[in-house]
Amino acid sequence: MPASLFPPYEDLLRILPEIVLTIAGTLVMVLEPALRPERKRLLGGIAIAGLLVALWGTAVANLFRGPAFHQMVVVDGFATFFRALVIVVGILAVLCSIHYLQRERPDSGEYYALVLFSVVGQSVMAAANELIMIFIGLEISSIATYVLAGYLRDDRRNNESAIKYFLLGSFATAFLLYGIAWIYGAAGTTNLVEIRRVLSTPELAPPRFLVGVSAALMFVGFAFKVSAAPFQVWAPDVYQGAPAPVTAFMSAGPKAAAFAIFLRVYMTAFEPISNRWEPVVWLSALATMFVGNFAALLQNNIKRLLAYSSIAHAGYVMVAVSAHSEIGTAAAMFYLAAYAFMNVGAFAVVTHFARQGEKYVDVDDLAGLGHRQPVTAALFSIFLLSLIGIPLTGGFFGKFYIFKAALEAKLYWLTVIGLLNSAVAAYYYLRILVVMYFHEPGEAAQTVSPVAPGVKIALWASAAGTLLLGIFPSVILDFADRSAALMK
């Protein structure tokens, strides 16, 4: 038998981040039962080390751009961008979790392994160039996240969150898989580039009906994962019930990865039929923005509020997707990076403030935080201003590029509606600021404890990321622009 069974070493280097993360995750699992409870925080350190090495691995893989493993995965700028993004989200989430976990469930360290495995899945999704790989990556990521959502297994709301996420999530994945089956039946391949070639060659083009059904079914799966309307119903309950650092993680990492595969499938494989999916995405973007922003107006639980805000932000990214242009793709990438920083940062504050058993998670509980902990409150304000989209923050440029892309794609109505929605959104973010600074300190703010070191690092890092993207957006945007242009 020829020695060619061994994959060339470049192929292995192209999946270096995944290899590193898998080894780190396995290491955490193996060390977990051997460590005494008071030493389990060590596992958090291993997880962070693994994620940092994986970040380096992403950079190494980026030097060997190109397809690997018979076109199953491809390393391009787009893949590198999203790999780096999900790994950074993983680092921030682990930093937020160490103290939280020690307080809520000190006897267990599998948490970090699950985060690592989830990031492996997201990293696979970022680089997948083929529908089966996309599905596998999605499952690796999702299954770990389902478990994380119910990690405090004696807590009722954790259980509710996990079971809802799991049942609805697997149902949505089934839709995606069915869509993959249809397109395989129609085009005879699961490779995105091949599908694109088949769809754009008139002699080969399969019946429109088959492709349409496939695109629609896959849209259901993707829309669920990014929590876009009308498949967003799960998000508030799941985000509210899950442990706060897990919510920070899953509202940023899996969402960014889901948008990565969404963009890749619809911008590569289904690009030839873009005139047919564009109205669907357009409608979904519209509905997502409205549902997210208007429901958020009524929330008092801050996790629920941020969950609806996260739905609304998915709506803005959907605007960029419906522009279906390179500028739109780049804008979506930039927005997801900015969103990851500001959202993880906001949830880091929630993690810090909630205390034992997540007692203080109402907006009113934040009353007077501005007096008690001015620094935390100031950092929280940065995240909130960025979520509104105030200049000098990443959120502003994110929205700016998205609406610019939408205007260039002649989506005037969507742009107008998006801008109106941003104005509505300002109300509920500003309400938090008002409560924090202009209300008398309540019981929750009186008893607030100093910020745990891990959370502190996560807060500062997220704030730095948010401001960096707001002040020097070109650093990331240039990379996103180049990556989006090279994607085909």
Place this chain on the structure above:
Amino acid sequence: MPSSYPEQYFPIVLQIAIAMAIAGAMVAASYLLGKRVRNPVKDSAYESGMVPVGTARERFSVKFYLVAMIFILFDVEVVFLYPWAVVYRDLGLYGFLVMFLFFDLVLWGFYYMWKKGVLDWSEEPPRS
């Protein structure tokens, strides 16, 4: 290629139709031709079957679930082991190394499970 889809699937449709017709015919025939006798003996479990006692929806120990998971661990291992053994010579060193890696991971899973006390069936609860 794509225009001929209905023709390609015609045999399958035919097969489904025949299967349904046969099954339907059997049920219909026994319904129409058979005698109907209902008494306690006739309604009880057939021959040496167990007489049902109580409800089937009882709560049972979570350990059964763990055993099921261990079963999966080793079952999957064997599922991969057999085909590998068949083509061992053809795959050569590559196959050996890949399988080694696979067993390595499975064994670490086994180690984890053991240390967690899944195999410990005594009354006191295992370490979580």
